[in-house]
Amino acid sequence: MLEVKNIKYSYNADYQALKGVSLKIEKGEMVALLGKNGAGKSTLFLHLNGIYRPDEGQVFIDGEELKYDKKSLLKFRQKVGIVFQNPDDQIFAPTVEEDVAFGPLNLGLPMEEVQDRVEEALARVGMSGFEKTAPHHLSGGQKKRVAIAGILAMKPEIMVLDEPTAGLDPQGVVDLSILLNELNEEGITIVISTHEVDLVPNYAEKVFVLVDGLLIAEGTPKEIFAKPEILEQANLKVPIVTDLFQQLEREGFDMNGDYPLTIDEAKEKFLDLLNKN
């Protein structure tokens, strides 16, 4: 369980990026943090494993307060892994396997164990066989997978991904969301920041909306996407299928206030409407 209590954080004393954010994410959940560019998503994420220290407020992991001494930081950074938006910022080693091994080695694990974890993590993300490859010879999607493997190898309880779909091609996005769903089913709590709303209902059980350093709403995707005023405030829009059905309603089809969010839901709804008429 991850809990953030009233976090405030300023850059250079004159720009407050977080103005008192509180949120709670239960174990095993998969949640999305929505917000436009500059809303404070990345800043918030860097608080979750103690990279940034809040001016005010606390972070709790499994009910334990995050402390900022060396030993506690190592412990919490093992529990909460952050996958950075740009894999180039994260991958630094000359070969894929050395990069994936970096985290586990820092945890002080024996070499045997590290080797096992590297193999396992690379297999998990579908990158076995690339052990000796230089990262700059990989494609964007492959780099993303290596970056995720680097975090997986630390066996985190919570995985935080900053804009994971940014820069991926459509197939890459689909593959990634399948992978994240699988990881979630295996018990890892997953937090994703994004402003691409179309996929959110496919994976997120819960959505938080961040606007200008403040959390303005939380709820299921259904609840959030039914509130146009919140979406407008956050510079977001409803998923494209939802938009379609809202427009159909304006043409005189009754939706009973229930708009589909995913393709599957849309299909059911569409067949229903066809059968009715």
Place this chain on the structure above:
Amino acid sequence: MKFDMDYIAHHNALTETNPYFKLFLTILLLIVTLALDNLYFDVFMFIVMSIIILAVAKINYKSYLKFLSLPMAFLVITCIFLLLFFGKGEVIYETGILGIVVTTDSLHYAVYTFMRVLGCLPCLGFLALTTPIAKILNCLRNLKVPRIMIEIALLMYNTIFIFLNEIDTMQKAQDTRLGYHSYWTSFKSLGALVSTIFLRSLDKSETLQFALDSRGYNGELPVYEPRKKEN
């Protein structure tokens, strides 16, 4: 054709050859070539090593020529300077401009420097073109070269590709907007490019630090020993 030395180092017939062997052979040949200081041996080395690079490592001759061209340009310029401005002794040729002359001494310097470099270049090229940097660094680490040097080299090696990429993209962006249309705009564009790259590098280095810290970095890069392949 784009010349990517790193790609060549990863994809040639000698990539998997023992890196220690290649490293020691290179160092040995360099020392021998420099110590013998014999013009015929220099030429011999140039030919032999070029044959090894082209025929044994099977590196494309165009890539090899590109590899040679840059240091060669420097070499020629250096030797011209040596020829004209160094050494004393008997004058053997007068250029007639500002009293610049070629002497026996300077001719000797220029020729020997040229041939030495010519002999050593393919030796170094043999290592650089056939061995991925990661392997060389690993060797050096095992040979007890100070950690800090290896860590800096390692981080530089990786960030340099991101850095070059960034420069390339920005330069193209400037070029599209005619940033290199005339001499004057070229200077201005280059200045803007350099200052932006500097600020962006600072930014990137901070993010890299965050990413390293996130995975428990404690100021020392740990060494991973891959499992030996079971055959």
